[in-house]
Amino acid sequence: xxxxxxxxxxxILVMAKIIAIANQKGGVGKTTTAINLAASLAVLxxxxxxxxxxxxxxxxxxLGFDPQKIENSIYECIVDDNIHPTTTxxxxxxxxxxxxxxxxxxxxxEVEMVNMPSRxxxxxxxxxxxxxxxxxxxIDCSPSLGLITINALTSADSVIIPVQCxxxxxxxLGKLLSTIKIVQQRLNPKLEIxxxxxxxxxxxxxxxxxxxxxxxxxxxxxxxDTIIQRNTKLSEAPSFGxxxxxxxxxxxxxxxxxxxxxxxxxxNNMLRSEETSTxxxxxxxxxxxx
Ligand SMILES: Nc1ncnc2c1ncn2[C@@H]1O[C@H](COP(=O)(O)OP(=O)(O)O)[C@@H](O)[C@H]1O
Ligand SMILES: [Mg+2]
Numbered sequence: 001x002x003x004x005x006x007x008x009x010x011x012i013l014v015m016a017k018i019i020a021i022a023n024q025k026g027g028v029g030k031t032t033t034a035i036n037l038a039a040s041l042a043v044l045x046x047x048x049x050x051x052x053x054x055x056x057x058x059x060x061x062x063l064g065f066d067p068q069k070i071e072n073s074i075y076e077c078i079v080d081d082n083i084h085p086t087t088t089x090x091x092x093x094x095x096x097x098x099x100x101x102x103x104x105x106x107x108x109x110e111v112e113m114v115n116m117p118s119r120x121x122x123x124x125x126x127x128x129x130x131x132x133x134x135x136x137x138x139i140d141c142s143p144s145l146g147l148i149t150i151n152a153l154t155s156a157d158s159v160i161i162p163v164q165c166x167x168x169x170x171x172x173l174g175k176l177l178s179t180i181k182i183v184q185q186r187l188n189p190k191l192e193i194x195x196x197x198x199x200x201x202x203x204x205x206x207x208x209x210x211x212x213x214x215x216x217x218x219x220x221x222x223x224x225d226t227i228i229q230r231n232t233k234l235s236e237a238p239s240f241g242x243x244x245x246x247x248x249x250x251x252x253x254x255x256x257x258x259x260x261x262x263x264x265x266x267x268n269n270m271l272r273s274e275e276t277s278t279x280x281x282x283x284x285x286x287x288x289x290x
Contacts, residue, residue: 016049016134017268018127019194020156025172026143029162029199031058032234033260034140036253037160039243040261042097043283046135046270049089052102053123053152054142060101063092064241073103077126078151079112085130093246093289098134110147120187123151135270145179153183158194163215165201165208165227170215194267195224197260202230226260229253246289249280 021034031054038050052059053074057067067073072088077100090099113119127137139152153159159180163169184191196219202208216223228234229252237247244253258280265271 014132014135016131016137017158018131018137018139018156020139020141020149020152020159021162022141022149022153022159022176023161023163023172024143024145024149024176025164028164029197029228030143031062031140032238033160033162033197033199033228033257034059034138035062035238036234036244036257037260037264038136038138039094039097039245040257041136041138041265042094043245043258043280043287044261044265044272045096046265047096047133048136048138049098049100049130049134051100051127051137051139053106053139053148054102055104055106056142057102057104057106058238059140060099060103062238062241063099063243065090065099065101067101067103070101070103073101073106074123074126075103075106075109078106078109078122081125085126086133089130094243095287095289097243106148113147113151119147120150120154123148124155127155145175150179150183150187153180153191154187156188156191158192160194160197162197162199162228163211164199165205165211167207169211193222194264196222197224197226197228199228200230201227224260224263226256226263228256228260231256245280245284249284254280 021030023030034050038048041048050059051074060067072083076083077085077088085100088100090101092099113122116122141149141152198212198215231251231253233248233251234244234253237244240247244251262271
């Protein structure tokens, strides 16, 4: 009996928190957030898996892998139950960060999934096989509310919604929130909104400041305290196949995403005391980069 309780306790402890990064609007910073939040958590020594569920495979190429050359991807895991995700997962330069890559073939998956039993829960079944291997699983969603995104929301414990500090920031947000509500009611009652993340903020622009004010007024504590500033290093890093922290450790982008990781950990009572104080360079020097 006691053994069973200890086992139960341990198995609960090591289940990853699954977080989907979603917004059906393109270009709002989903992939940038998925890569750099995952990398920041990994640098803080939380074992993290980044799952690329966008057929455009930007998270895959942004971590330095050529999507054309990838043998197996999330697509194969979804359409073929016999393919175990561990055989598909790739190691990255950061020892605590791994990637379940995407491939353009994923475009066809939605059609192939239509006749599958429990077609909304296929990704959940894939991730269940590896949920005990990580502390965090971060899912980068495509700019759509199609079946793959519904699968991501059905698999997830929570969702982060990046919103660009630009014109029409709120556009489409109502539709996204009502989709989340439908998923909560019909498919995944435990799904929470982890937070709305304001991205590409430029303090010199009045519009940027207006968006921040409006969003904070409207959504209050749902908005992360951390705001991601516009930083060209963030847009350059993917072409070098690197997360920002390995591209330029002293950039604003690195600072912003490390702060986001700490805010997320704190919210989830997972922040270790030393994490807030340690210098990023010092931390990187301790990690065995491959
Ligand atoms: N904070 C930022 N500062 C500067 N450029 C950014 C920032 N966030 C994202 N970008 C750039 O904006 C574009 C869209 O971002 P991306 O993360 O790909 O959005 P999504 O995945 O939502 O389509 C990319 O070229 C990316 O490099
Ligand atoms: Mg993207």
